[in-house]
Every structure is written in structure tokens, then in C-alpha cells.
Amino acid sequence: MDVSRGRARPRGARVPVLVCAVLLAAGCTASETPVERPGASDRAALPLALDDLQGRYLKVIKEVLPSVVQIQASGDLGSGVVYDGQGHIVTNAHVVGSEKTFRVTTAHSEEPLTARLVYSYPEQDLAVIKLDRVPDGLRAAVFGNSETVQVGHIVLAMGSPLGLSSSVTEGIVSATGRTVSEGGGSAGGTGATIANMVQTSAAINPGNSGGALVDLDGQVIGIPTLAASDPGLGGGAAPGIGFAIPASMVRTVADQIVRNGKVVDSGRAALSVTVRTVVDDGYRPAGAAVVTVTGGGPAARAGLRAGDVITGVDRAPVTSATGLSEALAARRPGQRVPVTYQRDGAAKTVEVTLGEQ
Template sequence: MEFPARRLIPAVAAAAAALLALTACTSSGSGGGGSSKSSDQGSAAPAPSVSNDLQTAYENTVKAVLPSIVQINASNSLGTGIVYDTKGDIVTNAHVVGSSTTFQVLLSDQSKPLNATLVASFPANDLAVVKLTNPPSGLKPATFGDSSKVEIGQIVLAMGNPLGLSSSVTQGIVSAVGRTVSEGKSQENPQGATIPNMVQTSAAINPGNSGGALVNLSNQVIGVNTLAALDNNEGNAQAPGIGFAIPASTVTNLADQMIKYGKVTDSGRAALGITTRTVIAQGGDGSQTTGAGVVSVTSGGPADKAGLKAGDVITKLGGTTVDSVQALSEALAADKPGQQVPVTYLRDGATKTANVTLGTLQ
């Protein structure tokens, strides 16, 4: 069975090299500041007692949250989802649903799959909502936490269905917050998704985990597990202990819109209103440079209003150099709709600048 429900990325924003150098450690000790004295007979110091409090907290969180975790079978993939409400809405990743509109959903306590249909998908943030056709009584929605309260070093559990092993749990910590992460291209999103403000974790995320829950020990979902990193220096092998989750506040904001309107109406993310591809352009002095080549411009959109045209090559957004489509997406992820930014571009070998009032990513 294929499990393309977790994307592996070749780079992580502008800090990929630094990311891959990080080592997550979940153990802690006394700090080595104390010493123990042996008796005259040379007897060993007594072994420190181990508290059961942490283990109990783990077990309680698993019991509380795992009933809200489901398995989603799409036409060509298997992934995970999180029960969002008692009406049968389930949140997952857009790349889990892919181009499918109907699904089989397996609840944590049932052996018979249930039918579900697509509510909406928003590939730009890799989020989607599906809904059970006949939701059973007793559905247990997960509790989503406040992303602003997520702290580095916080213990977390990743829950999902890695490699089809249903209701699996892995453990780690929050390694970083506020990461901007770029996914690879897909049929649903040919330019690839660039997702801001992601939570980085050392908890293992494997194929089939996508769409599952990253949970704190207060039984709250703090993120939706989405992807893991690849180490370019190791032949694109998975970089151990580097996974990413979409923060809970983003999930609830977008999911609420998809459930209410059938689409995302306000992503809160900036856009130029263009489609692009990475190109090599020649300047007026004969030098070559890479940039984001404009393939098409949305009529009446921000770039169109500022005078940009198909064939222009964007080389800078504000003060950020743009040498690829991914670089442009990452630069836009740091801006907000309504913000005015200078866009530097090449047209017929000449360098030009236009002030663009950014629109909203749809």
C-alpha cells in the first residue's frame, strides 16, 4: 500500500542548513552538580528513584486524545485526521485528500470504515476538512490549544497512523516555533506550498502520520502533523527528529472558514496575484541571474494593478533577494495583505521597480 500522506522536504526556509544541524534531546538530568559518598566498605550510591508522574501523564493524554484520531483512506493515499466537531467534520492535510472527494474513515474504536466526503481543501496551507456522511453518536472532538502558548522544550506526542499502523503514538519535544517551511510540488499545488509559523518537533513523523495530532500533556492539539525534513547531505534521506506541524490557531481559523463557507475566504496571507516559475534571466549588462519568472497575472490583482506582466522576472521583494519561486513564496509568507512593498524585476534586460499593494492568498 502506498503512503504518500507525508511530504518530505529538501529544504526548510532560509535556515535549512541550521535546521539539519539541530539535535533534539528529550532527556534531562540533575546537572551533575551533586556528589554521593560511599561508605568505608565502598558500597555504591543508591540508584535514584524514578517518579511515575510523567509516565502517568503520557498515559492519560493518550487515553484522552487518541479517540479523536482517525484513519483516512483516499483513492491513492492513507493518512490521519482529527475529529473536529460532533457533526462529523474532520480536519486533515490537503495532500492526504489529494484530488479525491470521497473517503473511507476508520474511527479509533471501530473496525468498519465510514463514508466521508470533502468539505473543502486549501493546498496553500496544506489543510482540508472532510465530513462523515452519517456521523455516529459519541464522536469525541479534540481540544485545540492556543498556538501562542507553545514553548520550545515542551513535551509533545504525535498521534496518527504511520505506515498504516493505526493509533500509533511517538514522543518528542517542541524543537522550535515560527518556522517557514516549503513543500514540494504536487498535482493539486503545482507551485508547492509554503507554510509559515510551523511548529518544529523531534517526535517522529512517518508516512501515514500526515493530518494527525501533535499534542501537549494538557490533552490539547497544538498542531497538525504535516511533513518531515530531508537531509540533502545524506542523499535526501529523512533527517531524524525534524518534523513540522501546522499550528493549532491556523488550523482552527481555516477549518472554521471551510466548514462555514465551503472554502477559505480570508487566509490572512499575502499574495501578488501571479503564477511563477524559476527562470534564468539576462540583464542589460549581459549578466545572468535567477529569479521568479511571471507566467501569468491575475486580471485586476495586485501585480496587474502595479503594471507587472507575464515574462517579467522578479528578483527582489522588498529587501529580500528572490532567486526562485520558493524564495518568493517565503518572502511573501513574512508579509501581510494590504502591505505595500517594492518589487524589483527584469523586463527586456532592464531593471524596474513597482510598488505593489499585496492582496490575500486564495
């Protein structure tokens, strides 16, 4: 029963509403045009839609979860995704760390299997390990086209958060094309700056790293890698903000590792310099000071030298070493871009043909 101005209206009654005729020059006027409230048949459609969505969840989980494994490296736990039928598993570089051998628990293995490192690529926080023995029934995941991922797509994150194997969380794609810089060392990351990350509201907790971010077609669209931290929470994870490496980049890196045993074409732009952040008189980050320049590299050929302070790349301002990494992550080797810098207090700009990291 609907309540309006303190009086009850019988269910199914006609109720006058305001109707706006957008094509009338006079604008919007009041009308007593009756509008039927939804009947029982309309209300019945909602549970059916929910049942259909739940059915899709169950189908995707049944299909993909057996391809998500738990990886134990020394005392740390992480996740991985079966990449092919030969026992290759893709995961994060920060999951494998400096280890060379691992114990892997699959969805159908009662005892952990042994695996070895094929190659780790910290620059993109990806790694591939390989099972010493491929068990019967091992199922490779299907990696989708991350170029088709759109904001609002429903996704499921699968992995082993806090060591709870075969866990699934649900959310949506919150944004695409994010450039994210990981913490390094004790922060648990590799310090990499990664472009084109998929942002998601699906919960990503310690142990989820290296698992699968899956769409409702049952395709892996990304590898969950890190959650945003909130300085206001003492550096703790910010709820509902996580990031995954897109499937297209995962395939690019993993295919090279499986085929060549290493990454031979990173696709990551570089200036071939080492830098540090400098601050202004107010102790605010003011640029990336060049510490060393690799001889014969892109920066050296363009005339950059130690002591220069880089303040911009291709019209993107640079105020720190991390900012320079983020500006380069959005560009490709071979691109010719203007680099703005300061030398002896004077602002200068030079064209640089970017190299490869």
C-alpha cells in the same frame, strides 16, 4: 562509589570543589568549601518525577487518541482529527487528494465508517471531511493556542504511520515560525508554501499526515504534515525533523469550511503573477521571472509586467519561484511592501499593496 584519580571515595564523603565568588574583585579563587553529595532522599525524587511525567503521557494519550482517526482514500492511508461533534474531521489536503469519499476508522469503530469531502484547500494543505454517520462516543479534540508554543515543549505525535493505527511518538518542539515549501505531484505534497510551521523532533512518517501534534495539556497544537528530506540520503526523510501546521491556522481554515463550505478569507498575500525561476551565468538561481500578470491585480497596478525578474520583497532576497512564495507567505494581504526587480538589465523598486491569494 565515586572514583577520582584511581582511588575510590566512600559514598557520602565531603569533597573539596572550586567555588567562584562572582562579586569579588579578585575573581575566582580556590576554596576548600565542602559540598554535600545528594543523599538518599534527593535520589528518590528522580523516580518520582519520571513517574509523574509518565503519568501525564498516559493521561494525554487516553484523552486525545480517541479523537485521532485513520483515513483511507483509494489505496492511500492517512490520519485525521475529529474537529467537532457533528462528525467533521480535519486532515491534510494531500491525504484526500482528488478523492470525494473515504473510509474512516475511529478508535472505537470495529468497521470503517464512510465519509465525504466537504472542502479541500491545497494552498494551506488542509481539508475537512464529514462522517455520513456520527457514531456514539465520538470525541472532538481540543485545539490549543499555537501562539503560546515554545521551543522545548514536550509533544506527542498521534496518527497512523505506515498504516499502524493509533500510534504515538514523542519529541519536543524544535523551532517555531518555520516557512516550508512542500513537494508536489509524485513528492506527495500539494506544492504549497506554508508559513509559521511548528518544527518537531517527534517522528513523522508516511501515514502520520493529518494527525495530531499534542502538548502535555492534551491540546492539539498542530497537524503533522511532512518530514524534511535529506538530499544526502537520496531524498529520504531526515530523522527528527518534521513540521506541523499550527493549530491557529487549522482553526482559521476549518472554521470557514465548516461554516461556509469553503475558504472565503485565506489570509495569504499574493502579487497575482505567475513566475518561473531564472539562473545566472553560473547556473545559480537568480530570481523569479514574471510570466503572466493578472489584469487589475496588485502587480499590474504597481506597473510590473511579463519579463520582469523579481529579486526581492520587502528587503528579503528572492532567487527563485519558491523563494517568492516563501517571502509572500510571511506577509499579509493589504500590506504595502517594496518589490525589487530587474527590467532590461536595470534594477528597479516599486511599492506594491499585496492582494489575497
